[in-house]
Amino acid sequence: MNPFALYIHVPWCLKKCPYCDFNSHKSPEVIPEKAYIQALIDDLTQDLTQCQARPITSIFIGGGTPSLLSASIYHDLFEAIQQQLVFAENIEITLEANPGTVEQQRFIDYKAVGINRLSLGIQSFNPKQLSILGRIHDATQAHKAIESAHRAGFNRINLDIMHGLPGQSIEQGLDDLTTAIMHNPEHISWYQLTIEPNTVFYKTKPTLPSEDTAYHLEEEGFARLHQAGYSRYEISAFTKPHGASRHNLTYWHYGDYLGIGAGAHGKFTTHQGIFRTQKHRQPKEYLNPEKPFLSEVKEVTQKELLFEFMLNTTRLEQAIPIDLFSQTTGLDSAILLSQIEIASNKKLISITDTHWQVTPLGRQFTNDLQALFLS
Numbered sequence: 001m002n003p004f005a006l007y008i009h010v011p012w013c014l015k016k017c018p019y020c021d022f023n024s025h026k027s028p029e030v031i032p033e034k035a036y037i038q039a040l041i042d043d044l045t046q047d048l049t050q051c052q053a054r055p056i057t058s059i060f061i062g063g064g065t066p067s068l069l070s071a072s073i074y075h076d077l078f079e080a081i082q083q084q085l086v087f088a089e090n091i092e093i094t095l096e097a098n099p100g101t102v103e104q105q106r107f108i109d110y111k112a113v114g115i116n117r118l119s120l121g122i123q124s125f126n127p128k129q130l131s132i133l134g135r136i137h138d139a140t141q142a143h144k145a146i147e148s149a150h151r152a153g154f155n156r157i158n159l160d161i162m163h164g165l166p167g168q169s170i171e172q173g174l175d176d177l178t179t180a181i182m183h184n185p186e187h188i189s190w191y192q193l194t195i196e197p198n199t200v201f202y203k204t205k206p207t208l209p210s211e212d213t214a215y216h217l218e219e220e221g222f223a224r225l226h227q228a229g230y231s232r233y234e235i236s237a238f239t240k241p242h243g244a245s246r247h248n249l250t251y252w253h254y255g256d257y258l259g260i261g262a263g264a265h266g267k268f269t270t271h272q273g274i275f276r277t278q279k280h281r282q283p284k285e286y287l288n289p290e291k292p293f294l295s296e297v298k299e300v301t302q303k304e305l306l307f308e309f310m311l312n313t314t315r316l317e318q319a320i321p322i323d324l325f326s327q328t329t330g331l332d333s334a335i336l337l338s339q340i341e342i343a344s345n346k347k348l349i350s351i352t353d354t355h356w357q358v359t360p361l362g363r364q365f366t367n368d369l370q371a372l373f374l375s
């Protein structure tokens with residue numbers, strides 16, 4: 001059976017970062033924790049009237065800044081979820097935490113309520129870069145957060161690090177990566193900064209490193225990660241053996257997931273078809289009892305299915321079974337094969353009798369590769 005995941009969105013942050021286009025809002029003085037948890041539970045109940053429940057293999061609590069909420073709130077939430085959904089054995093439960101919002105006791109408490117993977121938003125260890133990025137933490141807090149997470153007993157830790165930052169040199173980018181590696185996390189997400197519409201950076205247009213600098217930083221960074229025992233399994237995701245994020249793999253394998261919380265997206269399969277859901281983005285609207293949680297539910301058309309499937313699976317480094325397409329979309333794999341032959345002729349994908357895989361050239365031109373499946 002295809003994995004089935006649950007995404008939970010927490011839409012508040014202490015401060016909005018100038019590069020961020022996630023659904024995050026400045027937190028009120030007092031976060032309405034109890035009302036929000038009740039809304040999440042009701043939201044889940046409503047989703048489950050539309051799709052058939054199966055045991056969930058992972059939960060990802062993302063944001064926003066989920067570490068603004070206390071462990072006892074997550075305890076209550078998990079108990080309520082388990083009245084509606086079965087937790088699969090070895091369920092992966094990840095929480096995104098921001099340095100500057102956590103101290104050791106909070107990590108210990110998170111672990112005690114069943115959270116077994118932490119994703120820490122470090123971004124950089126460089127004081128100047130942290131300030132340009134508008135982060136609420138400094139370098140000391142970044143180091144402390146990682147050490148506290150280790151000491152609290154978390155062995156599944158991801159560090160989010162960004163590169164290609166305003167004015168960043170190759171050496172500075174590599175320093176951040178080397179410092180992250182030194183902390184020996186199981187997983188590193190190494191994202192290149194993108195300038196998104198509706199962000200402060202989009203208006204202020206900071207000077208980013210040249211394409212050439214970005215290219216050389218990436219090449220050297222990939223080599224360092226590899227030498228340190230991290231394998232790249234997705235565009236920006238690197239892991240020690242067996243440490244891949246099961247939750248993210250569900251997205252990239254075009255699996256099903258429910259998305260609850262303000263602005264959360266979901267995707268699920270029923271006998272009628274494949275549906276995408278989105279919830280109201282504004283916390284006030286989401287919490288308004290007069291309004292439904294859902295802002296949109298939409299069936300994915302046959303034409304969109306192939307594109308969406310390829311958009312997700314081409315992010316992965318590993319070979320993908322040809323059958324995964326029919327398993328997840330219900331469509332004939334012949335539709336996929338005729339299209340990937342075009343990519344194979346351009347040397348962007350290689351094909352065997354049973355699998356296909358993005359080539360190194362395809363990885364260099366992932367956007368062009370994905371665009372082949374648009375028509």
Ligand SMILES: C[S@@+](CC[C@H](N)C(=O)[O-])C[C@H]1O[C@@H](n2cnc3c(N)ncnc32)[C@H](O)[C@@H]1O
Nearest residue numbers: 019020063064065096098121160191192193194
């Ligand atoms: C859901 S976000 C936020 C997690 C957490 N609130 C934080 O900022 O620490 C997950 C990660 O996406 C990355 N990210 C956010 N905006 C980005 C951008 N414009 N370009 C590249 N990476 C970005 C950051 O590394 C961030 O930690």
Ligand code: SF4
Nearest residue numbers: 013016017020024064
């Ligand atoms: S803390 Fe994270 S989610 Fe919040 S504004 Fe900054 S990048 Fe966005």
